[in-house]
Amino acid sequence: MHPTASAALPSLRLRSVVGVFLALLFGAAGLSAQDVRCVIHVSVDGLRPDSITALPPTSLPNFQRLRLQGAGTDNARCDFDYSITLPNHTTQLTGRPIVGPAGHNWASNIDPALGHTLATNKGSYVAGVFDVAHDHGLRTAAYVSKTKFALFPTSWDHVNAAPDAVAPDNGRNKIDLYRYEGNTATLVAQLAADQRAQPAAYVFLHLTDLDSVGHAHGWDTTPGSAYSNALLAIDNRLGVLFRLVDDTPALAGQTAIVLTADHGGFGTNHGDAALALDYTVPFYVWGPGATGGADLYALNPTTRLNPGTNRPGHDAAPQPIRNGEAANVSLKLLGLGPIPGSTIGAAQDLAIGPE
Ligand SMILES: [Zn+2]
Numbered sequence: 001m002h003p004t005a006s007a008a009l010p011s012l013r014l015r016s017v018v019g020v021f022l023a024l025l026f027g028a029a030g031l032s033a034q035d036v037r038c039v040i041h042v043s044v045d046g047l048r049p050d051s052i053t054a055l056p057p058t059s060l061p062n063f064q065r066l067r068l069q070g071a072g073t074d075n076a077r078c079d080f081d082y083s084i085t086l087p088n089h090t091t092q093l094t095g096r097p098i099v100g101p102a103g104h105n106w107a108s109n110i111d112p113a114l115g116h117t118l119a120t121n122k123g124s125y126v127a128g129v130f131d132v133a134h135d136h137g138l139r140t141a142a143y144v145s146k147t148k149f150a151l152f153p154t155s156w157d158h159v160n161a162a163p164d165a166v167a168p169d170n171g172r173n174k175i176d177l178y179r180y181e182g183n184t185a186t187l188v189a190q191l192a193a194d195q196r197a198q199p200a201a202y203v204f205l206h207l208t209d210l211d212s213v214g215h216a217h218g219w220d221t222t223p224g225s226a227y228s229n230a231l232l233a234i235d236n237r238l239g240v241l242f243r244l245v246d247d248t249p250a251l252a253g254q255t256a257i258v259l260t261a262d263h264g265g266f267g268t269n270h271g272d273a274a275l276a277l278d279y280t281v282p283f284y285v286w287g288p289g290a291t292g293g294a295d296l297y298a299l300n301p302t303t304r305l306n307p308g309t310n311r312p313g314h315d316a317a318p319q320p321i322r323n324g325e326a327a328n329v330s331l332k333l334l335g336l337g338p339i340p341g342s343t344i345g346a347a348q349d350l351a352i353g354p355e
Contacts, residue, residue: 033289033352037254038195039330040203040241041129043092043323044234045085045146046211046270047261049074049282051221051231059223060231062238066259070286071294071352075306076321078263080313083270083278084109086148088262089206090118091324093128093152095342097314102343111148117155125162126155127340129202129327130174135166136336138201141177143191145184145208153178165340176200184209188237192244199250201334205241209233211265219265219277256287256333260323276309283321285329291353296321299351314343325350 053074057064066072078088079098086109087098096104105122118126130140130152142152154160156174164170177194181187184207191205209230217226238259245255259282263270266277273279283296291299297306300321305312307320325345328338332348339346 033256033287033333033355034335035254035288036256036333036335038199038201038203038251039256039258039287039333040205041092041326041330042205042207042238042241042257042259043089043326044210044259044261045206045208046214046219046263046265047231047234047282048219048221048264048277049280051210051219051228052282054221055223055228055231060235062235062242065242066238066257066284066286067293069290069292070257070284071290071292071296071299072282072284073296073306073321074280074282075297075308076260076281076283076323077307077311078261078279078281078323079273080311081273082107083263083273083275085146085211085262086110086151088323089149090151091322091344092260092262092326093130093204094118094126095129095324095327095339095344095346096126097324097344100314102314102341106151109148112151112154116151117160118151119155119160127162127342128152128156128174129204129330129339130156131162131165132331132336132339133202133334134170134174134176135164137166137168137170138334138336139176139198140174140202141179141191141194141200142175142204142206143179143181143187144204144206145180145182145187146206147180149180149206182208184237185233188240192240195244195251196248199248202330207234207237211270214265214270215268218268219270253288256285256290256330258326258330258333259284259286260326262323274311276311279311281323283323283325285333285352287333289333289353289355294353296350296352299353300349303347303349319344321350
């Protein structure tokens with residue numbers, strides 16, 4: 001064996017071990033949230049966080065990476081009044097609860113009727129995360145796996161969206177690229193291809209699989225169940241996202257992933273908003289500035305309160321971490337202010353690491 005090569009091997013191996021160790025501790029080591037150029041906001045429909053911990057971590061390498069390199073909690077909350085899909089995604093994208101004067105008021109969970117928008121339903125314009133990113137000149141994209149999400153491109157298109165609030169005028173249409181595809185393997189492959197060709201700064205991704213399987217076979221977190229097996233497929237989808245980030249120079253070290261869920265589930269449904277298994281959702285933030293393995297409640301001892309098994313209202317102080325924080329957390333990572341009219345996480349004070 002060549003002496004130089006044999007001498008170099010242990011040192012290389014040591015460096016890579018140290019690198020992995022640092023990456024596990026600090027996420028993307030040495031990088032801060034100011035380095036983020038792209039946020040991928042993932043909503044895993046019907047994801048119960050206890051289904052992740054029911055499996056050995058080695059079965060879910062990509063969830064494992066998200067949890068070890070990112071900051072997170074398995075005890076976030078969905079909306080107080082509703083634990084159903086379209087209203088909670090509207091909450092995720094607008095930073096508003098569902099009911100009340102501050103709410104977005106979209107309580108329906110079916111395909112929107114022709115001409116119906118968030119604004120026609122509420123009686124006033126409802127801005128979303130796409131508004132802020134687009135108005136500041138950033139490219140936006142949405143990848144969804146249920147047809148009812150048509151509510152969003154309709155509400156925020158070139159006719160129904162508000163005028164661009166920040167010069168230069170980039171037009172009204174807030175979502176530059178919108179794709180619907182029911183097969184999430186195809187959907188995520190499309191996302192990766194699009195991001196390699198022309199990266200969007202804010203990307204929303206909805207993955208339907210766990211919800212479909214939960215309704216058909218039950219929210220059974222036992223390893224080997226249909227639901228648990230669908231979680232393995234979701235882990236593969238996350239793997240495609242990680243490969244995209246790792247392999248794309250314009251994204252590596254500059255991309256954050258914010259992952260949450262609209263609701264959990266029990267039996268074959270999730271419609272009881274008072275049920276802990278329905279209202280408990282995960283909330284993870286991975287990327288530059290995130291402290292690896294940190295608990296978000298521990299990082300935010302004065303501004304957020306771990307609700308235990310309770311269901312705090314939207315007026316509780318401090319608030320629990322909610323899926324509705326995803327939009328304003330994403331915007332903060334991109335260096336942008338909160339969504340006008342938003343109330344959930346509107347102070348943009350959720351720490352994901354030392355600031
Ligand atoms: Zn459902």
